[in-house]
Amino acid sequence: MGKPYQATYEFAEKRLMSHRRHLYSNLPGRLAPLRRVYMVGDNPASDIAGGNDYRSPHGTDWASILVQTGVYVKGTTPTPQPSQIVGDVWDAVTCEYIDVNSVWHILTPLGNSRGSDARKVDGIA
DSSP: OOTTOHHHHHHHHHHHHHHHHHHTTTSSSOBOOOOEEEEEESOIIIIIHHHHHOOOTTOOEEEEEEESSTTSOTTSOOSSOOSEEESSHHHHHHOTTSOHHHHHBOBOOOSSTTOTTOOOOBOOO
8 A cells, every 4th residue: 555545644644753753852842743744746646645635643734745857747737736836856845835934843832831931942843
C-alpha cells in the first residue's frame, strides 16, 4: 500500500513526529504539537491527492505543493488541485507560500495558561 492511502500518511506523520522529538529532545520545555506538514510531490494523482485528503488524527494541517518536474506536465491543469505549484523541490522549500510561523514554533509556553512567562525557541518543525 502506498500513496494516497490514509495508512501511508499516518505512518509518515508518526515518523515526522518521532524525528522531530529526537531533534529537539535537548530543549527545555514541552514540544509544541506539529502544526503543519507540506506534502511536496510531482504526481497529482498520488502525492497531491494524498496530501489534500489526509486527515491527521493529531490535528496537523497538511498542505500540498506540486513541483513541475517528474510526472506533472507543466502547463496542464492538475487534478486534484494542489495548494501551490512551484518549479522544483528547492522552490517548494523556499517558496513564499510556506508560513514559517506555522512550522517554526517549537515549544509550548511555560508558566500560566495565558503565556505571560512564555518561552519560545525557533527551529524547523
